[in-house]
Amino acid sequence: MSVCIIYHSETGTTRAVAEQVATPIGADLIEVTDLAGYSKVGMYLKGAPRAAQGKKNEIEPAVIDVTGYGTVVIGTPVWAGNPTPAINAVINALVGIEGKDAVVFCTSRGAPRGTLERLEKMLADRGADVRGAVPLTAGDVKKLEAVDALADLVRAVGRKEETAV
Structure with a gap:
């Protein structure tokens, strides 16, 4: 099972989830940096309105090649009920x-509001087959079973991929 986890994290929460999922399944991690360089206040005053408008920021890496992976996992913080501008840019990258x-x-x-639905739609519009979506609150992240549920979902999707080959 070849899995790639692509994520954006400003405060470290999304990074922690990505790392916790990657370790037991042997996934590759790609952390995306938002080149806007928001301060903590800037995330709310500038980033959240951009997220609400579906805007994209410049990111590093600017191109993400997932050709060699069977399963792609994308993780985002919720800003104003939406994926971050960096994750919006990831979909195009x-x-x-x-x-x-x-x-x-x-x-x-x-509550994540429409974050996952928007992310699913953006990926589907690019031709991906979205097999599952998991919302995690800050409290969930501290509970091993919540993050394990995400890892189990990724494993299940990967097994389907292996049996289809």
């Missing part, structure tokens, strides 16, 4: 996503 199985997750302090 993906090379080879067409026909890939995908899983999405988000981290938030409360």
Whole structure:
């Protein structure tokens, strides 16, 4: 099972989830940096309105080739009920996503609102087959079983990929 986890994290919460999922399944991690360089206040004053408008920021890496992976996992914090501008840019930066199985997750302090649905739609519009979506609150991240549920979903999607070959 070849899995790639692509994520953006400003406070470390989404990074922690990505790392916890990657370790037991042997996934490759790609952390995306938002070149806007928001301060903590800037995330709320500038980043959240951009997220709400579906805007994209410049990111590093600017191109993400997932051709060699069977499953692509994308994780985002929730900003104003949406994926971050960096994750919006990730969707456009993906090379080879067409026909890939995908899983999405988000981290938030409360309800994710439409974050996962928007992310699923963006990936589907690029030709990915989204197999699952997992919302995680800050409290969930501290519970091993919540993150394990995400890892189990990724494993299950990967097994489907292996049996289909």
